[in-house]
Amino acid sequence: MTKELESFISNFRNLNSRGIAFANAFVYDSAVAEDITAEALSVLWEKLRSGEHIAQPQIYLFGVIRNKALEYLRTKETRLRHQNNMTELKERDWRLLISSAEACDPALLYSSEVQDIINSAISELSDQAKTVFILSRY
Numbered sequence: 180m181t182k183e184l185e186s187f188i189s190n191f192r193n194l195n196s197r198g199i200a201f202a203n204a205f206v207y208d209s210a211v212a213e214d215i216t217a218e219a220l221s222v223l224w225e226k227l228r229s230g231e232h233i234a235q236p237q238i239y240l241f242g243v244i245r246n247k248a249l250e251y252l253r254t255k256e257t258r259l260r261h262q263n264n265m266t267e268l269k270e271r272d273w274r275l276l277i278s279s280a281e282a283c284d285p286a287l288l289y290s291s292e293v294q295d296i297i298n299s300a301i302s303e304l305s306d307q308a309k310t311v312f313i314l315s316r317y
Contacts, residue, residue, distance in 0.1 A: 186236065191220070194220065194237065194240060195216060195220060198215075198216035198219060198220065198240060198241070198244050199212045199213055199216045200212075201216075201241055201244055201245075202215040202216050202219075202244050202247070202248050205245070205248035205249075205252065205276065205279070205280045205283075206248050206251055206252065206276075207276075211251060215244055215247045215248055215251065216244060218243075218247055219240055219243040219244045219247055220240065222243050223236060223239060223240050223243065226239075235286075238285050238286050240285075241285030242285045242286075244285075245280055245283050245285060248280050249277065249280045249281060252273065252276055252277045252280060253277060255273075256270075256273045256274075256277065259273070301313065
């Protein structure tokens with residue numbers, strides 16, 4: 180078993196919950212976000228199982244989630260448009276959702292600057308709040 184595969188298995192729950200939250204930020208539907216995350220985790224699992232080296236599995240996973248969320252949003256937009264159920268305001272909302280998903284770069288989620296900001300904010304918390312936050316996120 181490769182290191183990446185072992186890491187995937189040990190981090191599955193964390194990756195799953197973070198992936199669902201990430202997908203839900205785009206699709207605003209927790210059931211759809213869970214499905215997208217499950218599909219993305221499956222893609223990552225298959226890549227790692229086949230022995231393919233992925234330098235940063237979390238970034239890869241979030242990229243797959245973003246792409247699957249985009250696919251979902253575009254498909255839903257097309258379906259609504261064909262059903263003529265989309266008002267001009269609703270259409271603008273969909274375009275905004277899609278453009279924000281397109282603009283998201285998962286690699287930036289793990290940049291050192293973002294991590295430094297997070298670490299700084301965590302260090303300012305009380306010991307109890309710090310423990311609760313770290314256990315719930317990491």
